[in-house]
Amino acid sequence: MKHFVGLDISVKETAVCVVDETGRICHEVKVVSHPDDIIAVLKDSTWNVERVGLEAGPLSQWLFEGLARAGLPVICIETRHVKAFLKAQPNKTDRNDARGIAQMMRVNLFRPVHIKTLTSQKRRVLLTARKILQEKAIAIENDIRGLLRNFGRKVGAVGTAKFEDRIRELVECMPDLGQIMEPLLAARRKLREEFAHLHRQVLAITRNDATCRRLMTVPGVGSIVALAYAATIDIPQRFKNSKAVGPILGLTPRLDESGESKRVGGISLCGDGMTRTLLYEAAQVMLTHVKKWSWLKAWAMNVAKRRGLRKAIVALARRLAVVMHRMWLDNSEFQWTRETMASAV
Structure with a gap:
């Protein structure tokens, strides 16, 4: 039995x-x-x-x-x-x-979950640790800003590299306040140093990984997005087709249908939140910062005219996930025009 x-x-x-x-x-x-x-x-x-x-x-x-x-x-x-x-x-x-x-x-009433390979698990841990250090450093910077604001000291817009010099400049005439800020600045400095160390590891991995290098040919997709996407998808062959990647990352609309009622809601937000956020940011960069025109940007701009910029960015993030999966399977780089795509086929 x-x-x-x-x-x-x-x-x-x-x-x-x-x-x-x-x-x-x-x-x-x-x-x-x-x-x-x-x-x-x-x-x-x-x-x-x-x-x-x-x-x-x-x-x-x-x-x-x-x-x-x-x-x-x-x-x-x-x-x-x-x-x-x-x-x-x-x-x-x-x-x-x-x-x-x-x-x-x-x-037999269940849906199996894919268990990632050890390499993808380690890469995911690296990205998560990098994100934690970055968030903690930003939190300390914001706390310093709030503490100094109580004394009328406004930090203002300042870059990461010049932040520490700006704080010392503001507390120069208040030595006792400067002594309080010094441990916070030291903690922030250490966090930034370790963050830079992990970031260099990410760059080294993507530099030596052929899949990540191909994914980075997509406009708006950098080292972080490429590595996070590769670690999340893990094995591209586990999807029956490229369009199946969108629902896995929570980038497809939620459907609520009952009888004659049919309601299409916002995106489901299920699956990997980090990769979904990074794809959204990559889509935003493509639409607002990348100047070179491509068939993918033209498609997203048409969506923006009909549905608005925000929905166009979400739609482009979903399309990016599909395109990157197809590139991975085909071992091909991003094609800027449809004519180039047709000739490649």
């Missing part, structure tokens, strides 16, 4: 539930959230494990890799589907959640 397993994962413990083909609960236990402990339960000769389901989360990639390496048929399932399925339960507990996931595995 086949058995199906549901795992409800928390930081310390994981609830394990094993059910058979009829849905009968065969075994329930809580173990430490570590691949070895879970494998010790599932490798028992009593169980003929057909599928093991776990919800996507902070520990899911690590646990998935460990269980898959042990030869278990593990599947990572989408969080929204799990929540919708488990919502019918009157009481939410770890044990009930594990039971629900096991039943999802048994009836």
Whole structure:
């Protein structure tokens, strides 16, 4: 008889539930959230494990890799589907959640989530760490501005390089205030130095990566956008076509249809928020800063005339995601005119 397993994962413990083909609960236990402990339960000769389901989360990639390496048929399932399925339960507990996931595995009612390669995971961590340092440095700069404003000292518009000199200039006649600002400036300086260090790593990766270099031929797409996109898509062949990339990144409209009512809302905002934001910024740069004309910019400008600039930027971000995916599959660079595209084909 086949058995199906549901795992409800928390930081310390994981609830394990094993059910058979009829849905009968065969075994329930809580173990430490570590691949070895879970494998010790599932490798028992009593169980003929057909599928093991776990919800996507902070520990899911690590646990998935460990269980898959042990030869278990593990599947990572989408969080929204799990929540919708488990919502019918009157009481939410770890044990009930594990039971629900096991039943999802048994009836084959789930949507699998792609687990990224180790290289893409590391690149994503690099981009996230870089973003954190940048945000913290900006937060300290804004705090310094606010503190000095209480004493009538206005920093004004100043670049990153000259920020520290400007602060010292403002507090020059107030030594006690300058002593208070000095630790903040030192913290900000350290954050900026480490941010520059991580940024150089990003530039080095994109410089040596053929895929990123091709993606960067698109106007408005720089090193950060290219690396984030490559780390998010990971394996381009996992999409049935290039148009499927838009919904994955949350750049397609949300549709609410019931009977005669049909409402098209804003974009869904599901999926990777960082890549979605970066694509939006790249589209904005193409429309407002890139002077060289291209067929893609012409298309977006026509959308802007009909729907407005903001919607045109969102539409262009979605089109960028599609075009970049096709370029990746075809190993081609960006074609500025449609005539060039036709001749290339």
